Amino acid sequence: MSELEGLTERMRRFARDRDWEQFHTPKNLAMALAGEVGELLAELQWLTPAEASEVMADPEAAARLRSEIADVTLYLVRLADVLGIDLVTAGHAKLDESDKRYTVEDYRGSARKAPPLS
Amino acid sequence: MSELEGLTERMRRFARDRDWEQFHTPKNLAMALAGEVGELLAELQWLTPAEASEVMADPEAAARLRSEIADVTLYLVRLADVLGIDLVTAGHAKLDESDKRYTVEDYRGSARKAPPLS
Amino acid sequence: MSELEGLTERMRRFARDRDWEQFHTPKNLAMALAGEVGELLAELQWLTPAEASEVMADPEAAARLRSEIADVTLYLVRLADVLGIDLVTAGHAKLDESDKRYTVEDYRGSARKAPPLS
Amino acid sequence: MSELEGLTERMRRFARDRDWEQFHTPKNLAMALAGEVGELLAELQWLTPAEASEVMADPEAAARLRSEIADVTLYLVRLADVLGIDLVTAGHAKLDESDKRYTVEDYRGSARKAPPLS
Known part of the structure; x- marks a missing residue:
């Protein structure tokens, strides 16, 4: 368990x-x-x-x-x-999406660009 | 991990x-x-x-x-x-407290007695 | 005042x-x-x-x-x-919008259609 | 009104x-x-x-x-x-309490002492 x-x-x-x-x-x-x-x-x-x-x-x-x-x-x-x-499965699924949506190239370091995960 | x-x-x-x-x-x-x-x-x-x-x-x-x-x-x-x-450690510690505070004898089934965990 | x-x-x-x-x-x-x-x-x-x-x-x-x-x-x-x-001015402005957005004809009585005000 | x-x-x-x-x-x-x-x-x-x-x-x-x-x-x-x-009546009643509870002498200026209103 x-x-x-x-x-x-x-x-x-x-x-x-x-x-x-x-x-x-x-x-x-x-x-x-x-x-x-x-x-x-x-x-x-x-x-x-x-x-x-x-x-x-x-x-x-x-x-x-x-x-x-x-x-x-x-x-x-x-x-x-x-x-x-399942919290962990749901969490990883959301991070899969966020990895694509908030690409490192486009979102790196800008306060203005730092959005909520959702 | x-x-x-x-x-x-x-x-x-x-x-x-x-x-x-x-x-x-x-x-x-x-x-x-x-x-x-x-x-x-x-x-x-x-x-x-x-x-x-x-x-x-x-x-x-x-x-x-x-x-x-x-x-x-x-x-x-x-x-x-x-x-x-550590979320899981903290959660179990809180449930240890709640087990003592909301004993089954005193709190069983009463809506009025069902308090927040905290 | x-x-x-x-x-x-x-x-x-x-x-x-x-x-x-x-x-x-x-x-x-x-x-x-x-x-x-x-x-x-x-x-x-x-x-x-x-x-x-x-x-x-x-x-x-x-x-x-x-x-x-x-x-x-x-x-x-x-x-x-x-x-x-100004809370009251902001409240009325929001209700002006909501009156237009949630028209009585389209939104009357349906649970499924009852959305948040925003 | x-x-x-x-x-x-x-x-x-x-x-x-x-x-x-x-x-x-x-x-x-x-x-x-x-x-x-x-x-x-x-x-x-x-x-x-x-x-x-x-x-x-x-x-x-x-x-x-x-x-x-x-x-x-x-x-x-x-x-x-x-x-x-009545929001305004309730608000003033709470401030009457807070005036007594958080006296200026005891609570002036200390971050540590600045509690929630409630």
Whole structure:
């Protein structure tokens, strides 16, 4: 079993044991994912870029960031499971597209040209 | 190399080849992650719960959801890499906490008691 | 002074009095706005649609929702002020566009056709 | 009629004319709000703080930001209407609290002390 399958299986059991599968609908999980990303943003929002680059050197801030990123990961893994999407396969497929769309020649180094992946 | 390490390494190369590492700061990546989660929400927002549960049966909607979930995954993997956080380790640590905090006896089946993981 | 100008002026003074203008950059405020929207989502995420429609009948949930919506409003007002955007003028301009784009004849009543405003 | 009431009334009519009230549930509108905030973030995510501070000087970027902020405003106004919340009253109530909680003496000027409003 791969590492993500392990996490997926554990989340599945976590929900089943508590009879929370009824709450884990695609819409609800997408909202929960967005809520956790919001908490992640809140950890970084008032930092200068320089402070944010060093944020993991502060043990308390690092612990909070690990905790928020974990929440994001868990809801993402759970949502993907409920939808039947393999995260790693989907990620590589998207990078295949991005490799073609954002060619190194055309996009190298320009801030103006650095677009979202999508 | 694990599957997530493979994706992490590929994102790292993607950014380096385009000289986009300068843009991939913690704050910028967290914003990009939130932006992609927003696009994921937009795919589900007007569906009824019943429609959302069947959404993957529609090939076009399924392709869009796979694409948006891939974007979320890629920025999450990249942000974790920049911060030096291991997603799977962090996820299991959070589930260890949640197992203790949301005991099966106390939280089983009640909507009112179903809290966010955090 | 209009009601929104009153709120805008009060946020301006709030930031100035605490010397927080340095933190209230467009990027930081957009992150804060997203963080507060995340908290708003968290209030609604596990409710069924029926429960969510009645949520304001519960005094405690209503107070939390009012508080989260207030945070969203305040950061939106502050971000608009920093960017020099008039929210009401921008809102009406967008609705002028939407009136033309989503004509009543073409878009009436179809879930499939109900798109985001943008 | 105040300026926000005008916008609220127009959104109400916009939904009614298209028979879209069925889609404008609290959960759906909160998701739409988060989706639009995501688009707003995407406009700012790759800019340096200096670039973001000057972003409104670029007519094309300014138009996009006005459009995204308008979408956020419209969904916020619509969600508040559906929930029966007055945005300006809620905003002032929150600022009354924040004035007491974040006193000028204790919070003046410190990055470390600059917390979210909530």
